[in-house]
Amino acid sequence: MGLEDHKLKVFCTVAETKSFSKTSEIIHLTQPAVSLQVQALEETYESKLFDRTSNSITLTPSGEILYKYAKEILRLYAEAEKEIGKVTGLIRGCVMVGGSTTIGNYVLPNVIVAFKDKHPKIKVNLLIANTRRVEDLVSVGAIDFGLVEGIPSRQKITIEKLIEDELIVIVPPHHPWAKKKNISVAELTKEPFIIREEGSGTRHFVENFLKEQGIQLSDLKVVMSLGGIESIKLAVETGSGVSIISKWAARKEIKYGTLKGLYLKEAPMRRNFSLILPKNAIINHAVDEFLTFLKSYNYDELV
Amino acid sequence: MGLEDHKLKVFCTVAETKSFSKTSEIIHLTQPAVSLQVQALEETYESKLFDRTSNSITLTPSGEILYKYAKEILRLYAEAEKEIGKVTGLIRGCVMVGGSTTIGNYVLPNVIVAFKDKHPKIKVNLLIANTRRVEDLVSVGAIDFGLVEGIPSRQKITIEKLIEDELIVIVPPHHPWAKKKNISVAELTKEPFIIREEGSGTRHFVENFLKEQGIQLSDLKVVMSLGGIESIKLAVETGSGVSIISKWAARKEIKYGTLKGLYLKEAPMRRNFSLILPKNAIINHAVDEFLTFLKSYNYDELV
């Protein structure tokens, strides 16, 4: 882009993530490039900016000072661009979004496509990771904002409920349940069940939900545990069992008829997708526009 | 150097000098390079920053906004560097000095050499021009500070008396006056006189001084008017006449005996060299050090 000091941006991200390699993912550079940028800064100021001691990276006193100023400088770059954009009517820039697995893979791509259609000049950057990781990046200010499942509670983050997510039971189209709209929790325990891997937000939610309905995971006939939504859908399509995933994740397959979605009779499986923003965020013009778009977007048209 | 955004620096200087070519002299780039830098900025913001109308350059609304922010950003870069310098004990950076003809050619070079000796890492940049021009550059903030003859009075400039300058009568070593210490104004009118060109600060001072002593320029036997101090000294050395110049300018020749300096009986021809600073100047660490050095420098050792 060129409307900000790239070296300072890289430096700040390293300071925030405390990692050269994570920075390289976020900025979309290779790790050596990040090392070189920081080294270049250290040479111009003739002062080490980070202590690279074994397993952790910390800012040196010089680094602390530079970080404070760099952050303010970057804020001014963003503000200048915003102000000029107001005058020229031009909206451009770069948005760094973080999305947790479900929302990142199945909701945001559609939103981003629609957004790019309205604002072709704005570059959108999507990073998909688990909720914890996205929260971390937001809390240190390494990305502009995040969209995650559930309602994380953290200091240094502003949280806003954005849209509701509903989980559904998925079955293959020729399954006995395929004609039904609802099934009971009791019925669920009779069928081979495929579950997400330990650590996933969706699995966590499902476990809790079933517990509320008086059912343990061990009551289900769990036939396998898979490490990704796509693999779960594939397994269900091929008849290996049924599963529970977000309606957003099953959208396409339901539309094309390769999967059927059902609700539980007892209660809807609802959770929120939350928008999380760093406190004292640098909100540039592009980020502003994206947030406005996000809030006004009609998510139902996706379903 | 790399410890500031070069594009913004160039842009600011163009905005201040209202000239691409003058900027190129100050920043030590070629004129096309300046054009390209500004064009690059105009492309990134997709907005013209200057109106290039015939003979004058003005900031567009976008340009005005960017200038405001750019100035603040550059100030922060300088401040960051200063703060880091305090921690590391390193003093470096770049000073842009403007000097009017006499002080620029005959005083500053010595000061700068002594300064570089103490602070080898600081880059000093000397621009020699007439008083008016130096004042202009200072008043718009295009150079860090200026040293000029006389006491200019201008808004937007902070003025400080720095050192005294004394003008002396110079004669060749075998001239009848060479053995004397003083001569009278009356005597001066009897000798062929060589004078600086119209427009020079020194000529202006000499004319005024003689007027105060009741003598018009036309009372002198002016044999020639020369456009530079070196040519005047040469003319006096070769016996074409006598002249009046700054003691600083005659220092070397008096030391080597190729010229003799005399004072006027009636009154000393004194004027001040003034230090002029832009209001709201960006004083970086290097500038700070140079100013301190300037004020503590023992100018007498030069005489």
Next chain:
DNA sequence: ACTAGTGAATAAGATTTGATTATAAACAAC
């Protein structure tokens, strides 16, 4: 109006900076 003269834009080339892949070194965890 024609001709310098001045100041900015453009073109083509060289140099420097920046990024990439590949690889090595340092360190923790098993």
Next chain:
DNA sequence: GTTGTTTATAATCAAATCTTATTCACTAGT
């Protein structure tokens, strides 16, 4: 020790930046 993870270094390649040479646009002077 061996493995895996993270940063640093090396070599290569692409892109940005500066330079010289030239052209263009506009004034000013004759």
